[in-house]
Amino acid sequence: MPRIEVDVNRCKACYLCVNACPKKCLGKSTVISKKGYFPAEMQRPQDCIGCKMCYMMCPDVAITVIKE
Amino acid sequence: MTILAKKPQSLTDVPMHYCPGCGHGIVHRLMAESFDELQIADRVIGVAPVGCGVFADDYFACDMVQGAHGRGPAIATGIKRSKPKAIVFSYQGDGDLASIGMAEIVHAAVRSENITVIFINNAIYGMTGGQMAPTTLVGQVATTAPKGRDPKLQGWPINMCEMLSQITGAKYLERVAVDTPQHVMAAKKAIKKAFENQVKGVGFSMVEVLSQCPTNWHASVDQALEFVRTQMMPQYPLGVFKDEEAR
Amino acid sequence: MTEKTLRKGNEALAEGAIRAGARFFAGYPITPQNEVPEYMSAYMADAGGAFVQAESEVAAINMVYGAAATGTRSMTSSSSPGISLKQEGITYLASADLPCLIVNVMRGGPGLGSINGAQGDYFQATRGGGNGDYRVIVLAPNSVEELGNFPKLGFELAEKYRMPCMILADGILGQMMESMSFNFDPIDPNTLGKLDWAVDIEKNGRPKRKVFSYKGDSLIADVLERAKRYGLMEKTEARWEERNTEDCDVLLVAYGLSSRACLEAVNKAKEEGLKVGLFRPITLWPFPSKRLNELAQKTKAVLTVEQSLGQLVQDVKLAVDGAAPVYLNAYPAGGQPDGNSILTAVKSCLNGGKEGLFDLQEHAGDFAYSCERDASLGMQGDCKGGK
Known part of the structure; x- marks a missing residue:
């Protein structure tokens, strides 16, 4: 089952990944990061298909896509 | 556990300073992926520009040289001619490449220097705070064009790929964008090809990337992507403007 | 050491530079130094180096910046107005601690001036024509013999202290012919040791190297460190x-x-x-x-x-x-x-x-001078701006 990890120290909350996700799995975290952003986070892991679109759009290379 | 996608090895761990939503980071990643995939990382020497990309020398894991505004193609020429086995790139923005560095880019193409140029076109001066660029669209507001670019006063935007395509020494010219995953994939293909060309000795290769600048366009990220699609692409059509194999 | 031969100043300099291990030259035509790039275009490739006729003086000095960053003995030559154009590159070279050789075969100035030999660029050379606190080593030959032998000294000083070196000659020295000999055997730069700061292609797992000019918060420390080298040079490297x-x-x-x-x-x-x-x-x-x-x-x-x-x-x-x-x-x-x-x-x-x-x-003296607008000539009238 695919999943993603968001490096909250790199994420700047542009949410390009949120928009790019074809399954609308990603959303905005409610926890503020050290950088002062509400980073992107996986909210519906069960729907993730590992398509890497989020990784593709992330300008901060904050996303790792993993297949268990 | 399999890693399907992660930060390429040719990027350092230094977090990038670019504004949220900016296209620079995407392009950096595509370049770094190309170095990894082409197995040229050890041979790459990059030239960072003046402008938003000035700190690019921190982000790429390869040896980097950062020089004066617009002079990237000249610096890259000096590196390449001294170290012909190096894979040399010049990373430049639109003010850097299409304004102050116009002579350098044109003549690097004329000499068909076997280098790779990555040209970020976001139609604005970013680092200095949103002044009019040579690529600023007609009507687009900039801090030095407060009423919008007026062709009568400031002329028209310049299309670099089209212009350089007239030069015999320019061997590969393609314009791409990074506004959608599909366009990012196409951009990756183009960037990788531009480096592959250098490995093969094809000659001067340049990829122009239409990139979003939410900060200086005073737009949300969504609005910025919309601007790339609806405003920039009509002026700067995507596509291959030149693709010649080995000279 | 060589037998004495009759050589033109500019050609002695060019030959001396190749003998000293210069393997990159970029330049742009300007009188009275044209023999230097001409000589380089003929002989540099044979020596295993690269000659580029640049699109401008600005491009030429920036090509030198790139080549010098690789540790290659790199140089450019020009004459006064061209050296003015190179000032951007020179201050960047100084800030990036890059050694290189810049030759100024001086002519009359200011501006386009004349093509006669002159010494009007003393301030520009010694005070730094570019921005910021920096110095450039300046060697002043007074014979064709010295023109031929100073490139080696220049490269050695430039590399020792990691800064640009300028040979400040003039149009007459460059154009005159004299008997001269080289006081050193040709240097094969491949037999010189590598530099531990130069960008390179054989990285073998070493940390990445950066040659850069933007120092940001570390600028003050950077300038003061360089000033120590300058102070040391004033003590030990003055020649007369x-x-x-x-x-x-x-x-x-x-x-x-x-x-x-x-x-x-x-x-x-x-x-x-x-x-x-x-x-x-x-x-x-x-x-x-x-x-x-x-x-x-x-x-x-x-x-x-x-x-x-x-x-x-x-x-x-x-x-x-x-x-x-x-x-x-x-x-x-x-x-x-x-x-x-x-x-x-x-x-x-x-x-x-x-x-x-x-x-x-x-x-x-009691020279009196005025240059004022004269209404009797009519009014400026069309000075409305716009387009």
């Missing part, structure tokens, strides 16, 4: 030549071509029973101030002879520091000194005369 300096009433100070005319004046003075010596700075930066001050203590007057309008004399005054009166015998904008006119100035120094001595205030 002395003639008849131990017992002289008037000490001439001149560099490059004008020092040759001074030698003629020294000899003529001797015939007339006058005791005149010559102090010739070879490094204009670092300036040999300490030795000049010592000599000034023992002389009645110091006379600066320069083909410019009071540039070298400023360093001379700083060095002499009041130990003796300092006078100026000036031949600006392509004027050429000769023994007799220098001797006239020497005599003025001794007898309180004014002939041959240049003083800006006396030169202006």
Whole structure:
């Protein structure tokens, strides 16, 4: 089952990944990061298909896509 | 556990300073992926520009040289001619490449220097705070064009790929964008090809990337992507403007 | 070492640079230094190096920036207006701690000036024509022999201290032919050790290297570190030549071509029973101030002879520091000194005369000047701006 990890120290909350996700799995975290952003986070892991679109759009290379 | 996608090895761990939503980071990643995939990382020497990309020398894991505004193609020429086995790139923005560095880019193409140029076109001066660029669209507001670019006063935007395509020494010219995953994939293909060309000795290769600048366009990220699609692409059509194999 | 041969100054310099291991040259045509790029275009490739005719002086110096970053012995040459254009690259080279060789075969200025040999670029060379606090090593040859041999010295100093080195010659030295020999065997740069800061392709797991000019928050520390090197160089690397300096009433100070005319004046003075010596700075930066001050203590007057309008004399005054009166015998904008006119100035120094001595205030005298708008010529009228 695919999943993603968001490096909250790199994420700047542009949410390009949120928009790019074809399954609308990603959303905005409610926890503020050290950088002062509400980073992107996986909210519906069960729907993730590992398509890497989020990784593709992330300008901060904050996303790792993993297949268990 | 399999890693399907992660930060390429040719990027350092230094977090990038670019504004949220900016296209620079995407392009950096595509370049770094190309170095990894082409197995040229050890041979790459990059030239960072003046402008938003000035700190690019921190982000790429390869040896980097950062020089004066617009002079990237000249610096890259000096590196390449001294170290012909190096894979040399010049990373430049639109003010850097299409304004102050116009002579350098044109003549690097004329000499068909076997280098790779990555040209970020976001139609604005970013680092200095949103002044009019040579690529600023007609009507687009900039801090030095407060009423919008007026062709009568400031002329028209310049299309670099089209212009350089007239030069015999320019061997590969393609314009791409990074506004959608599909366009990012196409951009990756183009960037990788531009480096592959250098490995093969094809000659001067340049990829122009239409990139979003939410900060200086005073737009949300969504609005910025919309601007790339609806405003920039009509002026700067995507596509291959030149693709010649080995000279 | 080589046999003596007859060579043109610019060609001796170009050959000397290749022998010294220069393997990258970028330049742009400008009189009176064209023999340098021409020679390079003919011989650099044979030596295994690269010659690029750049699209501009600006591009040429930036090509040198790139080549120097790889540790290659790199150089460019030009003449005065072209050197003005190179200032951007020179300040970047200085800030990135890159060694390279820049040759200025000076011509008359300001502006396009003339193509006659001149020395008007002393300030530009020694004070730095670019922005920021930096210095450039400046070597001033006065013969074709030195033109041929200074590139090696220049590269060695530049690499030792990691900074650009300029050879400051002039159009007459560059164009004249003289018997000369090289005092060193050709250097194969492949036999020189690698530099631990240069960007390279064989990385073998070492940390990445950066050659960069933007220092941001570390700028102050960076400039102060470099200043230590500058201080050390002032102590250890000043070079000069002395003639008849131990017992002289008037000490001439001149560099490059004008020092040759001074030698003629020294000899003529001797015939007339006058005791005149010559102090010739070879490094204009670092300036040999300490030795000049010592000599000034023992002389009645110091006379600066320069083909410019009071540039070298400023360093001379700083060095002499009041130990003796300092006078100026000036031949600006392509004027050429000769023994007799220098001797006239020497005599003025001794007898309180004014002939041959240049003083800006006396030169202006009671000169009156005005340049004002003249309504009787009509009005500017069309000055509305816009397009």
